[in-house]
Amino acid sequence: MDRLKALSKKSFLSKSILDRSVTASNITELEACPLSRTFRSEENFKKSNRDETILFPSQYPPEYIPVGITSYAEFIRTINFVMKYDLHTNVAVNKCFVFSMFTGISSSLIAMLHKYERHLEVDCEFLEHEQDPAIQLKNFIMGLKSPFTFAVTSYKFLPIFLLLAYIAFLVDRWRNFMVVCHTIQGRLHDLGAIIGSIPGKNVSDEEKTQLYKLYRLMNTLHIILYKDLLREEFKHGTLFLTLVDLNLLTQNEAEAYVARGSKLRDSLASNLMTEISELIKISNKRQENSINSQLLESKSIVAHQKVCDLRGLMSKFVDLSIRDNPNEYILAMRVVVELLKVMIMFGYPILMFAESSADYNCFQPLAIFGTLFILLSLTMPFILFERLASPFDAADDIRLEHLCASTELTLFQCLRSQYCDDLNIKITSNATGSNFSNDYDSSDESSCAFLPSVKDDQGRSSHAASIKKSNRKSRPPASRLEKFLKSVNGTAGLVKIQEGK
Numbered sequence: 001m002d003r004l005k006a007l008s009k010k011s012f013l014s015k016s017i018l019d020r021s022v023t024a025s026n027i028t029e030l031e032a033c034p035l036s037r038t039f040r041s042e043e044n045f046k047k048s049n050r051d052e053t054i055l056f057p058s059q060y061p062p063e064y065i066p067v068g069i070t071s072y073a074e075f076i077r078t079i080n081f082v083m084k085y086d087l088h089t090n091v092a093v094n095k096c097f098v099f100s101m102f103t104g105i106s107s108s109l110i111a112m113l114h115k116y117e118r119h120l121e122v123d124c125e126f127l128e129h130e131q132d133p134a135i136q137l138k139n140f141i142m143g144l145k146s147p148f149t150f151a152v153t154s155y156k157f158l159p160i161f162l163l164l165a166y167i168a169f170l171v172d173r174w175r176n177f178m179v180v181c182h183t184i185q186g187r188l189h190d191l192g193a194i195i196g197s198i199p200g201k202n203v204s205d206e207e208k209t210q211l212y213k214l215y216r217l218m219n220t221l222h223i224i225l226y227k228d229l230l231r232e233e234f235k236h237g238t239l240f241l242t243l244v245d246l247n248l249l250t251q252n253e254a255e256a257y258v259a260r261g262s263k264l265r266d267s268l269a270s271n272l273m274t275e276i277s278e279l280i281k282i283s284n285k286r287q288e289n290s291i292n293s294q295l296l297e298s299k300s301i302v303a304h305q306k307v308c309d310l311r312g313l314m315s316k317f318v319d320l321s322i323r324d325n326p327n328e329y330i331l332a333m334r335v336v337v338e339l340l341k342v343m344i345m346f347g348y349p350i351l352m353f354a355e356s357s358a359d360y361n362c363f364q365p366l367a368i369f370g371t372l373f374i375l376l377s378l379t380m381p382f383i384l385f386e387r388l389a390s391p392f393d394a395a396d397d398i399r400l401e402h403l404c405a406s407t408e409l410t411l412f413q414c415l416r417s418q419y420c421d422d423l424n425i426k427i428t429s430n431a432t433g434s435n436f437s438n439d440y441d442s443s444d445e446s447s448c449a450f451l452p453s454v455k456d457d458q459g460r461s462s463h464a465a466s467i468k469k470s471n472r473k474s475r476p477p478a479s480r481l482e483k484f485l486k487s488v489n490g491t492a493g494l495v496k497i498q499e500g501k
Contacts, residue, residue: 033231033233033401034057034058034059034060034061034401034402034405035058035223035246035401035404035405035408036233036242036246037058038057038058038246038405038408039055040216040246040247040248041247042209042212045208045211045212045215045412045416046205046208046209046212046419048419049416049419056409056412057405057408057409057412058405060402060405060406060409061399061402062402063181063398063399063400063402063403063406064178064397064398064399088383088386089383092379092380092382092383093376095379096372096375096376096379097372099341099345099371099375100367100368100369100371100372100375101368102345103345103348103349103367103368103371104363104364104365104367104368104371106346106349106367107348107349107364107367107368108362108363108364110138110141110142110349110350111362111364112362113134113135113137113138113141114138115362116134116135116138117134117135117138141350142350144347144350145350145351148343148346148347148350148351149347149351151343151347152340152343152344152347152351155339155340155343156340158336159333159336159337159339159340159378162329162332162333162336162337163333163337163378163381166325166329166330166333166381166385167381167384167385167388169325170384170385170388170389171388173320173323173388174388174391176320177317177320177390177391177392177398178391178398180313180316180317180320181317181398181400181403183313184222184225184310184313184314184317185222185403185406185407187306187309187310187313188218188222188310188407188410188411189407189410189411189414190306191218191272191303191306191307191310192218192410192411192414192415193414194299194302194303194306195211195214195276195279195303195414195415196211196414196415196416196417196418197299197417197418198276198279198280198283198296198299198303199211199279199283199286199418200283200287200292200418201418203418203419204282204286206282207279207282207283207286208419210275210278210279210282211279211415211416212415213275214272214275214276214279214415215411215412215415216247216248216249217268217271217272217275218272218407218411219248219404219407219408219411220243220248220249220268221265221268221269221272222404222407222408223243223248223404224239224264224265224268225265225314225317225318226392226400226403226404227239229390229392229400230400230401230404231401234401240254240257240258241254265311265314266311269307269308269310269311269314272307273303273304273307276300276303276304276307277300280296280299280300283296284296321390337378337382340378341375341378344371344374344375344378345371345375348367348370348371348374349364349367
């Protein structure tokens with residue numbers, strides 16, 4: 001109750017979509033979203049596509065663009081960008097560098113012991129240097145070379161195998177996220193095609209009102225599914241405010257929906273089936289035909305089945321985020337990888353030395369960079385794990401607002417597909433007062449195939465390609481099509497489009 005009171009006190013319509021000015025220099029984050037740029041109203045939804053004042057849903061970029069690195073310069077720029085802006089990666093690389101410096105210090109100490117032994121052998125032949133503690137320490141350390149080599153070689157396969165298996169699992173789950181998103185989008189498109197065909201021809205105003213309600217409901221359902229993964233204005237605290245501001249919900253609907261809590265998605269699926277049934281009742285009452293009633297009944301069954309499939313797919317999408325390997329597997333993988341890192345840090349300073357080395361420098365770059373690269377190869381998979389856990393976090397991942405915008409445009413066209421009968425119209429020119437089709441040469445029947453069928457003044461039905469022959473000079477088909485389209489848009493003369501009787 002407290003949430004409902006707080007919600008009702010707020011002014012949802014704080015800013016109208018029409019009042020927003022989008023410029024190249026001053027653009028807000030809200031206006032940058034294709035969902036927020038779309039103007040929605042029942043009056044606009046009821047307009048025909050031929051209406052010059054109609055506003056279609058906003059255009060949108062692709063929801064996902066694969067990145068391809070084609071040059072070394074681009075690769076270096078990518079690495080530099082990641083190191084500069086990805087804090088987690090930067091911290092991991094710095095840790096690996098610090099550990100490799102400790103390995104370099106150990107290598108320098110071993111090199112100093114080797115140089116000390118060389119000094120005793122060359123300059124202090126009279127001394128019993130075999131009993132020197134430093135030489136004994138050096139011999140003990142170098143005696144560990146073979147055991148370390150065997151241990152690292154035998155042990156490294158287990159952590160590498162566990163890492164590769166987990167990467168394969170996360171990549172497969174990442175693909176499943178995209179597949180499920182596109183399958184959900186396909187189910188909504190199917191529903192739009194089925195619902196748009198229910199009214200049949202000559203859609204009544206009452207049916208258009210119901211179609212607009214279904215249009216808002218399906219888009220709301222799609223957005224609510226991704227509410228935690230969309231931009232900040234669609235998060236929990238401002239979700240209903242944004243939906244009302246975008247004219248996808250009314251204030252009364254928002255107040256009713258906010259009380260449904262975590263089961264809002266499932267309840268909206270139930271509402272969707274109810275509104276589909278209401279549209280079928282309205283259409284059935286208007287048509288009053290037994291054949292149409294049977295057809296509407298079959299469409300009702302298919303549409304309700306699609307809604308049930310859609311609800312199941314939405315649940316699958318939510319469940320994908322919690323489907324992971326057992327905690328025991330992840331813990332064991334982490335332990336064996338950390339043990340391999342320890343073995344690398346302590347073993348690499350020993351493995352890099354050979355008994356026949358002619359000279360030993362105190363600075364050991366091979367030990368430093370060799371250890372750094374190996375530690376990075378064992379650390380980067382864990383950074384990759386976090387990036388692959390959700391394909392919707394980063395800016396270069398799947399952009400769900402673009403996916404929702406694509407669905408909205410499809411629903412806008414599908415639900416309005418029966419608003420005008422494009423196959424049964426009569427086109428007349430107000431400028432000439434004669435049938436528009438007389439301006440075309442009828443000698444080439446194929447060139448006029450794009451014209452609709454019409455009825456002449458005597459009521460005889462004919463096709464525009466069968467227009468009576470004239471002696472005018474034939475023009476290319478492309479120019480005739482261009483003139484026809486320009487005339488329909490009103491640029492070559494005022495055109496009046498009337499429905500054929």
